[in-house]
Structures are given as structure tokens and as C-alpha cells.
């Protein structure tokens with residue numbers, strides 16, 4: 001068996017960041033910027049009001065309460081074609097440009113309408129009161145985002161504000177997914193004895209989707225070297241990575257590792273973890289291929305520990321390793337010593353003191369997918385007898 005960290009390092013070393021290209025901002029969520037973004041303009045681009053109210057000359061309000069003559073109304077989106085003179089005020093809506101002559105805004109709640117043409121201002125205000133200055137969010141030429149920042153919904157908003165329609169970002173990988181196994185079927189049709197339904201492919205495609213990656217479904221592949229080889233070549237010809245499940249254990253029909261050994265630069269690893277001990281990882285024509293174990297929980301855990309960090313690295317994400325944090329076991333997480341780290345499926349809830357509290361999500365067999373579905377975290381239980389009730393354990397949120 002090899003250490004998890006060695007296996008992870010081996011995989012990461014062989015997955016390169018993809019090339020940068022121009023990405024449409026609207027579809028750039030989760031991508032990593034390949035170049036800094038500089039602002040071409042000021043945001044806001046003009047002085048405007050933060051409140052609904054009246055634009056005034058602040059000096060006029062010194063002796064408040066004071067009655068001012070209303071000279072017009074300025075909705076958002078309209079530049080006034082009049083100025084506010086001494087003794088005057090303009091009705092103004094949030095976001096509208098401050099008219100010439102005015103230097104402050106009195107919020108509507110601090111005014112009283114005397115008649116159609118007259119407003120009483122109840123308070124004295126300073127210059128710039130409720131005025132959002134041009135450039136007070138972003139100034140022209142400012143470094144808005146640095147290279148390697150991950151594009152979040154907020155980034156997309158800023159880029160939209162600046163009128164950027166595309167950015168330079170590392171390419172999102174296209175990832176092929178296949179399931180191997182003669183016993184596998186899909187859909188609602190009645191199963192013959194011994195057959196089961198394929199759960200790994202839909203799960204892995206969903207895990208990819210959650211990362212913002214559209215998987216290419218290569219379908220169900222029979223347990224023959226020819227079929228597996230053809231599917232691998234198909235995937236390599238049109239994708240940046242391949243994820244298969246099944247066929248990497250010690251069984252007689254485990255042909256995935258046989259094929260990868262022949263057509264690729266492959267390493268078959270027995271990783272000191274449970275579940276997901278077997279992993280076939282290699283490259284075929286330079287394209288990374290993840291041969292994940294077939295057991296449904298194992299394939300998911302293997303995805304979290306190996307494929308996900310590797311795909312993050314390919315997308316240019318500098319922080320690609322799974323993040324662990326300490327949690328408290330509210331009931332014991334028992335195991336036996338076997339030289340492996342166990343990744344137990346747990347439900348984590350935030351305790352009163354801000355520390356996560358975890359308990360088993362259910363059956364811990366590598367075929368027991370229900371507990372994996374219920375779990376929101378994996379507890380990293382080191383070799384030994386496990387964690388006693390109240391003990392501290394690292395978790396990875398999934």
C-alpha cells in the first residue's frame with residue numbers, strides 16, 4: 001500500500017493546468033483568471049444619490065427647517081437638464097445623477113411636502129450628504145482582480161458593471177465518464193438475476209456538474225479489453241480527462257487496469273485508505289485517466305480525493321487540495337487498526353460554539369450509497385481504534 005499523500009502527489013504531478021483562453025463572462029463562474037483585470041472606467045461613473053429624496057445646496061439647509069422651491073424631478077437613468085439654484089431643490093430617486101448646483105441629498109423621510117412646488121427640509125446636511133462619488137467603488141486604471149482569482153458571482157457582477165464581456169481564464173476541462181461492468185444496466189427495466197443498475201456514472205456526472213464541468217457521457221462499457229480500449233480512445237480523442245469506474249480491483253474481469261497498462265502510462269495503486277483502496281491512474285496520449293474503483297461509495301470518495309483536486313489544478317486553481325477542519329464526534333466513530341486512513345461518511349452540523357459536530361451518516365460499507373447520500377462530510381479517521389465520543393476528528397465537507 002502507498003500513502004494517500006504520495007498517491008495524491010503522483011496524480012497532481014501528472015495533471016497540468018490547461019491553456020488560457022477568452023471566456024464569456026456570463027459563463028465564467030468558477031473559472032480562474034489567467035490575467036489581471038484593469039478597470040477602463042470609474043464605477044460609479046457619475047456622482048449620484050444613495051437615497052430617494054431632494055437634491056439641495058447644503059448651505060441652504062443651515063437654518064433648517066427651511067422651505068425650498070421644487071424645480072424638477074430626476075429619476076434614475078436621467079441627467080437633469082436644469083440646475084438647482086439657491087433656495088431650490090430637485091426631487092431625486094436613488095441612483096439618479098446629482099444635478100448641477102446641488103451638492104447634497106436630504107432623504108425623503110426628513111422632508112415634508114408643503115404644496116406641489118414647495119418642500120420643507122427638516123434637517124441641516126453637510127455637503128456630499130448621501131452622495132455616492134464617481135469612482136468611489138472602482139477608479140479608472142485600478143487593478144480590479146489579480147491573476148489566479150477564482151471567478152465568483154460577485155466577480156461576474158463587477159465585470160458586468162465594467163462592460164467586460166470576456167476575460168482571459170484557464171479553460172474548463174471536458175471530462176469523459178464511463179462505467180465498466182457486464183452486470184450494469186440503466187433505467188427502470190426489470191433486472192435479470194445478478195444484474196444491478198449503474199449508479200456511478202450519474203453520480204460522477206453530477207459531481208462534475210457541481211464543479212461547473214460538463215461531463216461527456218461515454219455510457220456503459222462491457223468487461224472486454226476491446227470495448228474498454230475503444231472507449232478510452234474515444235474519450236482521449238475529445239476530452240481533457242477520463243473518469244472510469246470499475247474494473248480496477250483484483251478480479252478476473254478487471255480489464256480497465258489491463259487496458260490502461262497496455263495503451264497508457266499507468267500506475268496501479270493500492271492506497272492506504274478505506275474505502276477506495278484501488279486506483280488506476282495514468283495518462284493515455286497525455287490525457288489523465290482516473291480508473292476509480294467500482295463500489296459506489298469508493299468511486300465517490302476516490303473522486304473527492306484524487307479527481308476533484310486534479311481537475312481543480314487543471315482549471316488553474318492554486319488551492320486544489322481538499323480542505324480539512326476539526327470537528328467534534330458526538331458519538332463514537334469506531335474502526336479497527338489496518339494501516340489505512342478511513343474516510344467515514346458523517347453528518348456535520350454546526351454546534352453552538354461554532355465547531356462542527358459529526359455523527360455517522362449510516363452504514364459504512366463501500367456499497368452502502370445511502371449513507372454517502374445523507375452525508376455532508378467525510379471524517380478522516382486515522383489508523384487505530386477510531387474516535388471516542390466527544391473526541392476531535394478532521395472532516396472534509398463534501
Ligand code: AMP
Pocket residue numbers: 179180181183184196197198199200201245246247248249251254293294295296
Ligand atoms: P469492480 O471494481 O468492477 O470489481 O466493482 C466492484 C463492485 O462495484 C461490484 O459489486 C460492482 O457490481 C459494483 N459496481 C461497479 N460499477 C458500478 C456502477 N457503475 N454502479 C454501481 N455499482 C457498480
Ligand code: MG
Pocket residue numbers: 180181182246247253254294
Ligand atoms: Mg467490474
